Amino acid sequence: MGGLFSDVTDTIFLEKEVLDEEYQPDEILEREDEINEYKSAFTDVLFGRNPSNVMLYGKAGVGKTAVTRYVLEELKTETEDREDADDLYVHRHNCNGDTMFSAVRTLVNGLLPEESAQFPKKGLSRADALEEFYAQLERLGGTHLVVLDEIDHLQDANELLYELPRARANDYITSARIGIIGISNNYTFRQHLSAKVQDALKEEEISFSTYDANELRAILHTRAEKALSEESYSDSAIAKAAAVAGRDTGSARQAIDLLRKGAEIAEENDEPRVKDDHIELAREAVKRGRLQDKIKDQSLHARLVLEAVAKLDHVGETPARSKAIMKTYRRVARKRAEEPLTTLKSIQNHLSDLYMLGFLLRSEENEGRKGGSYHEYDLDMDANVVFEVCDQLDNEDAV
Ligand SMILES: Nc1ncnc2c1ncn2[C@@H]1O[C@H](COP(=O)(O)OP(=O)(O)OP(=O)(O)O)[C@@H](O)[C@H]1O
Ligand SMILES: [Mg+2]
Structure with missing residues (x-):
């Protein structure tokens, strides 16, 4: 007799990680316009000039993080090949529930040399944290892009967004350059910023719309080709997942989740192929889960x-x-x-x-x-x- 798990075989999945949240796709589909807007905001970086500040808006799962990562990686590669371009540093930070102090402190800790002690959690002020941040930027030189995800959750966004863009004008930094990329689900975020902050930021705004079923189908196809073995899914199951997510939220994350869950259900039922029914079951399971969470709240x-x-x-x-x-x-x-x-x-x-x-x-x-x-x-x-x-x-x- 075999062990408990000996009958488990991997027939449907070829590379399941491709359907994970953290997976970075090698190809971004259906976002040419947004990518081009991004590109023009950062061309100055290639010539050693100040980067623009950029604000991205869009609902959950519409590719803000994926596109940002792709564009910044491309920018980094290009700066390495060009003489006129300064070294590029990218700092990513999720602002969920943060105060300005803790956000700056985390940024400082990301910049400190390995042997240095971390910036203290208590006892120092916001101004101290900023001073240290600028000192680290100056030590490194180059261009620094600070990606602030969920920026609308930052408690004192006004202060931070007033300080950072003016760091050079105020001579806090002279050799380094800094650009801010803010990401938000909340389209009204800008209206909550004070007039002087809006003026200091002068940001380019890029807005990401939700995906329709056709766009989701294209995205899912490329994922499925990598994630699932060739014979294990039908085009109609993909189209179904795309249609459900397209109608519901227009989120690529939801579409990918449906496909993964559908494939898991097919696998649990020992079926060799993901079919429309499995996607439907996945949809019901997800809906149930969402309702349960809503009741728990x-x-x-x-x-x-x-x-x-x-x-x-x-x-x-x-x-x-x-x-x-x-x-x-x-x-x-x-x-x-x-x-x-x-x-x-x-x-x-x-x-x-x-x-x-x-x-x-x-x-x-x-x-x-x-x-x-x-x-x-x-x-x-x-x-x-x-x-x-x-x-x-x-x-x-x-x-
Ligand atoms: N255009 C695209 N091409 C390929 N994959 C995509 C595309 N857009 C989104 N995805 C994938 O969909 C998932 C969700 O995208 P992403 O995390 O970028 O959304 P987001 O807009 O940052 O959402 P949130 O506001 O919740 O952070 C990721 O797995 C991402 O790789
Ligand atoms: Mg994101």
């Missing part, structure tokens, strides 16, 4: 109210009025050993929020001749998904 009592509506839905007693929902909610809360909220108003507020968030359907009914109207609620999802998540969270709490 709700507060305790919002979840209990949702569970109450799911219970009523399960026994065919929806649409229901808030009073009926409150009764069930009380039972649900006790069963979960939680103290229920006592006012009808608080339940109505939760119902209204859950409706806004897309968990519930709501209709307005009239109360006969006396006038006045009331709301009825119905569940707008599979009740089992709600039960699964609530049970799971309850169990986690008990541990």
Whole structure:
């Protein structure tokens, strides 16, 4: 008898890493215009001049990171071949939840020589961190491009984006040059910057639109050729994944995830080929997962109210009025050993929020001749998904 894993064979995947998030494609498809805009923003670097600042906007999964990496790698290769170009350094930083101090501190630590001690976390100011940053830039010379991903999550973006572009004009650096590349999902980011920052930045703006199904199909094809073995997928499965993602988010990440998940499902079922059905199953699994996450993000009592509506839905007693929902909610809360909220108003507020968030359907009914109207609620999802998540969270709490 073989071991537990001895029957596992790799038939579908040729190189599964190609479908991983970190994988850098050798070829960027369907982004010629954006790449060209990027290119013209950085031509000055080839002649030892100041780089432009660039802001990239676009929704999740539309290639901002992939295109940036590609363009900067190409730029680096080219600067190495040219005499007029200074040495190019690229510093990448994700700003999620950062303060200006911690962002600059991380940049400094990336620049310090290996033997130096790291820049301290505490005790020094923003100005100290910036001073050290400029000192390191001067030590190295050359052109420095600072990529600030999720820049809209930087707590004091105004200050940093005011300081860095003016470093040379203020003589903080003289031999080094600096350019900023900001990446954001939030198109209104610029409006939140103060007028003087907007003026200092003078950035080029590149906006990335979402992909349509045809573009996604082209991207998926090149991925599939590398990731999957030749006979293991059909064009129609690829087209299906592209169509689903194209309709839903227009994100290449979603399309690639669907393909990977579909291939995994085919493999689990011992099937030699990824078919449309597998992509459909992948789509459902992903949707379920997303819903589960969304439920988990709700507060305790919002979840209990949702569970109450799911219970009523399960026994065919929806649409229901808030009073009926409150009764069930009380039972649900006790069963979960939680103290229920006592006012009808608080339940109505939760119902209204859950409706806004897309968990519930709501209709307005009239109360006969006396006038006045009331709301009825119905569940707008599979009740089992709600039960699964609530049970799971309850169990986690008990541990
Ligand atoms: N034009 C493209 N050609 C090939 N692969 C692409 C293209 N656009 C995106 N991808 C791939 O899709 C995935 C998501 O792209 P990427 O990480 O660049 O998105 P993003 O815009 O940076 O998203 P986020 O805002 O979430 O950071 C990556 O695996 C990337 O390699
Ligand atoms: Mg990105």
